Amino acid sequence: MSWFCKPSSVPLWRDEFPVFTAGERYVSRRQFTKFLTLTSFGMLVGNLWILAQSWSRRAPAWPRLRVAEADEIAVGGVKTFSYPTAADPCILVRTGADSYVAYSQKCTHLSCAVYYEKARNRFECPCHQGFFSIADGSVLQGPPRRALPRVALERAGGQLIAIRVEAENA
Amino acid sequence: MNPNPPENRGLTAIDGAMALIVILLIVQIWLLSATLExxxxxxxxxxxxxxxxxxxxxxxxxxxxxxxxxxxxxxRQDIK
Structure with missing residues (x-):
């Protein structure tokens, strides 16, 4: 530990428990400084943990899932499904004769289920009045700060296939 | 009366170092929260x-x- 503390000729107990009152001011300050330095080390560990997490996190392998037949829903119609797992509800909207969009149904604020508000052509979270754009899932209004994760769709014949989730933090 | 007795010589330097450490810690706390966010x-x-x-x-x-x-x-060795 000589790199950390200066080697002392006096025994440790005398270093930590001063005999003279004047020495106590130094010991208390040194111990408080040591505590602050250990706090700094704790925050370094936190930063290193974030670094390790960002390195170890791999891009997930997305399954292919048949969501619906292309003509199964009418224009302006909606179908809900789960992707990539049964615990991830999603919503598919047919926005035009040949255009479909799908997003996660979990509001990015507190995970309430959003629904499609056809009259205003947007998604609405009924819990705290968060509104999302149908075009790209971005926040239009309300407490959510992040866009709805978008489910990428692929057209295979007459079928719509979910191929991945495109989110800011996916 | 000596306004700065020998046993108080290093206290100002130590207090200055402690103040610097506190400033560094505040910056480090901000950095950690910003990185996490x-x-x-x-x-x-x-x-x-x-x-x-x-x-x-x-x-x-x-x-x-x-x-x-x-x-x-x-x-403290001088004090002894």
């Missing part, structure tokens, strides 16, 4: 500079601690 928002590129700067701040704190420790042992 950035990581949770999906921006992983902030993790490396965050860790490097945090390591530099910790090294500065450690150097200041060694400085305090050195003054402490020097002055």
């Amino acid at each position: 950035s990581y949770l928002a999906g921006h992983r590129e902030a993790a490396i500079p965050g860790a490097i700067i945090s390591a530099i701040l910790f090294a500065a704190c450690l150097a200041l601690y060694r400085f305090v420790d050195r003054i402490d042992s020097d002055v």
Whole structure:
């Protein structure tokens, strides 16, 4: 530990428990400084943990899932499904004769289920009045700060296939 | 009456070092929270500079601690 503390000729107990009152001011300050330095080390560990997490996190392998037949829903119609797992509800909207969009149904604020508000052509979270754009899932209004994760769709014949989730933090 | 007795010689330097450590800690707390928020928002590129700067701040704190420790042992040996 000589790199950390200066080697002392006096025994440790005398270093930590001063005999003279004047020495106590130094010991208390040194111990408080040591505590602050250990706090700094704790925050370094936190930063290193974030670094390790960002390195170890791999891009997930997305399954292919048949969501619906292309003509199964009418224009302006909606179908809900789960992707990539049964615990991830999603919503598919047919926005035009040949255009479909799908997003996660979990509001990015507190995970309430959003629904499609056809009259205003947007998604609405009924819990705290968060509104999302149908075009790209971005926040239009309300407490959510992040866009709805978008489910990428692929057209295979007459079928719509979910191929991945495109989110800011996916 | 001596306004600055020998046993108080190092206290000003130690207090100054402690104040510097506190400032470094405030910066480090801000850095940790900013890096965490950035990581949770999906921006992983902030993790490396965050860790490097945090390591530099910790090294500065450690150097200041060694400085305090050195003054402490020097002055207290004189007191004895």
